[in-house]
Amino acid sequence: MDDPLVIADREYSSRLITGTGGAANLAVLERALVASGTELTTVSLRRVDAGGGTGVLDLLTRLGIDPLPNTAGCRTAAEAVLTAQLAREALGTNWVKLEVVADDRTLLPDPVELLDAATTLVDDGFVVLPYTNDDPVLALRLEEAGCAAVMPLGSPIGTGLGIRNPHNIELIVARASVPVILDAGIGTASDAALAMELGCSAVLLATAVTRAEDPERMAAAMRHAVTAGRLARAAGRIPQRFWAQASSPPR
């Protein structure tokens, strides 16, 4: 595998992690997942109905995509820890996308509860991938707590506002020794490419694909954008200049 994404003990050839939320139905979701080339995809945990199936899990199994359960909807460390433990039982994985949000309007992470939950879950043997603010100090604290990656937001969940503070993302990347995964806020392909150009190891997105007019086509766009951004980062971009510099010989 050329240039794999390594998280904990796993290697992925795709650097695009997707979510399954927001898709109109499982058929649309399947086409988008295939077009994205993703190998790791988030799912949520909710109360099961009598006779209710596990359609999304069956789909991921059939496509050979690893499920990444999240703790969406949790407001406290205690709730998130219990949800992660239930997800481990239901899905048979000790990986978790840890989300502990402060309120419904911003869905921004609650840093105090997040760090508390991360510490508890690492101690309990989980591979913890925390959804965090674009705060370079908190990112370091989460890494010190034993998280397998840090996942700073570009902007709030579902807004499509892109990366509002690119410098903070660069600061997080500069000091991290675990993968940095840009999570939340991606609106279109250029946002995903920028995340990779800033040095992120991967991009996690859902809404930008599942609620696009053509999810399958946007999924393909995101796949190419992540690859392009990764290549550009490795290639080393030219310095930005104020004045023009001719690229043709003067005479």
Place this chain on the structure above:
Amino acid sequence: MRIVVNGVPREVADGATVAEVLAALGLPSAGIAVAVDGAVVPRASHAVTVVAPEASLEVLTAVQGG
């Protein structure tokens, strides 16, 4: 006895185990996780864990999200 499953009051046989409650209510046994009064019951213990009267069960599964 009366218990609460996913927020809904249910009547099940006295001394029922977690596995028996799931079966009686037509809930799947695979791809799910069960918490009784806020504590996870490991799958291996479903058949031997007796549910107490008035207990509250949460039965969860994976859905689209995130």
